Amino acid sequence: MRRTEAVVIGGGQAGLAMSRCLTDSRVDHVVLERGRVAERWRSERWDSLRLLTPNWQSRLPGFRYDGPDPDGYMSGHEVVDYLDRYAASFPAPVEDGTNVLALEAASSGYRATTDRGVWEAPSVVIATGQCDTPLVPAIARQLPEDIVQVVPTRYRNPRQLPEGGVLVVGASATGVQLADEIHASGRPVTLAVGRHTRLPRIYRGRDIMWWFDALGILDETAEEVPDLAASRRQPSLQLVGRPDRATLDLPTLTAHGVRLVGKLSGAEGSRVSFAEDLVAHTAAADARLARLLQRIDIFAARTGLDAEVGGKEPFRPFRWPAPAPAELDLASEGIRTVLWATGFRCLYPWLKVPVLGPDGEIRHRGGVTPSSGLYTIGLNFLRRRKSSFIDGVGRDAMDLTLHLTEHLRRAA
Ligand SMILES: Cc1cc2nc3c(=O)[nH]c(=O)nc-3n(C[C@H](O)[C@H](O)[C@H](O)COP(=O)(O)OP(=O)(O)OC[C@H]3O[C@@H](n4cnc5c(N)ncnc54)[C@H](O)[C@@H]3O)c2cc1C
DSSP: OOOOOOEEOOSSSSHHHHHHHHHHHHHEEEEEEETTTHHHHHHHTTTTOOSSOGGGGGGEEEEOSSSOOOSOBBBBBHHHOOOOOOOTTTTTEOOSSSOOEEEEEEEEEEEETTTTTTEEEEEEEEEOOOOOOOOOGGGGGSSSSEEEEETTOOOOOHHHHHHHSEEEEOHHHHHHHHHHHHHTOOOOOEOOOOHHHOOOOOEEEEEHHHHHHHHHHOOBBBBSOOHHHHHOEEEEEEEOTTTTOOOSHHHHHHTOOEEEEOOOOEEETTEEESEEEEEEHHHHHHHHHHHHHHHHHHHHHTTTTGGSSOOOOOOOOOOOSOOOSSEEEHHHHTTEEEOOOOOOEEEOTBBBBOOOOOOSSSSBBTTTTTTTEEEEEOOTTBBTTTTTTTHHHHHHHHHHHHHHHHHHHHOO
16 A cells, blocks of 8 residues: 555546646645546547647646647647646656546545555545546437447547438537538538537637637636536537638538537437427527627727727628428438437546535535545536636646645644
8 A cells, every 4th residue: 555645536637737736835646547648638539639729728837838839729649749748847646557446535534446556645636537428318228229329439530430321419519520520521410409609710810719818708717607507517619629720610510511400309219309499599609609709899999909800790690591300210311320429427436435416426616525635626617617628727726736735734
């Protein structure tokens, strides 16, 4: 058995940011990672994926993007390289290939049993990632057996899919990107759309993330939003980070030939049905976008940016090409694949400390769990809107390190 002051579980950006802050605060610790650093970027992302945040926004404690293309978007391989370099930029005590099989309370604080031995520490930080396990709705079980079902963590490129039509369920970042890519491969795509966030890639000559940054939208804290639970459930942004800096929203997809339908609501044999909510969802997304662009315009005028950025751009609401079908027969439509882009959930089968709520999520306030000395980091809106982004996890790591060092001081 080995002892340390803090065990960090997970060697992605959150675990590394935490490790960097603990190192700066001279807290003896270890990062236990079941795979390699940035494992999910190595083995759970599709081939063409690029960050949807621009490179300049890759800012971690003590380390920021310093390459030649600050306005570009890193590929998955480049993210792995970036995080590898981050881990090498300070003496990050990463023990890779170490799977935590159980975390339980012990007299000294916590005991982490791994497949490579046992660790004990008065404090533990769970950094196993918000995008842990693809969330697949129960409807999936009602689909016929000859339909190939794919989740984004297993999808690599369209070539692995059978020929024929594809139903992509979910129209946030993953859904719109994969619908577009699969459609371009010659497979007709139907996209089932629920609540979503429409955004232009560029507005008035600046990246939309630049505007978010300037307006401080991503810095909003958990205390500042009226309904934190709802903010945590918000769908990811309809964005893609391509070198051509193109917008990828529903109008673009329909122009490319993707067919839109409402939210998938049922399946019986090969017949699937969709809620009649598509018009309502797109109208709501348009209204939110119109308000955002207006907010940007007011901000630009008030701060004198009007003189620096491009002129105001007219907002074009989505115009419907054709009414959406409420039902489809997968067999007669030639749809052979269903791709679930329906989000993620966290599973903690190894977590034996009683901190899980009825929904299976860790109960916490800003990453501080009810179990003294146990923390979590990297979750949606943990402390700020940007908590699960590369650019956001660092501030949370600094805050949690302060809390953790105080806990160690008291425990000593
Ligand atoms: C498709 C996709 C695109 C994204 N694009 C962007 C983007 O453009 N910009 C941005 O800022 N954010 C983006 N994100 C969000 C976020 O940056 C990523 O989800 C990121 O991987 C989160 O980092 P993390 O360290 O919190 O978790 P993860 O990267 O998930 O790391 C968790 C680590 O914990 C390890 N682990 C899990 N269980 C155990 C265990 N029991 N024992 C030991 N180790 C364990 C895993 O192997 C993994 O390496 C994207 C997310 C997804 C899914």
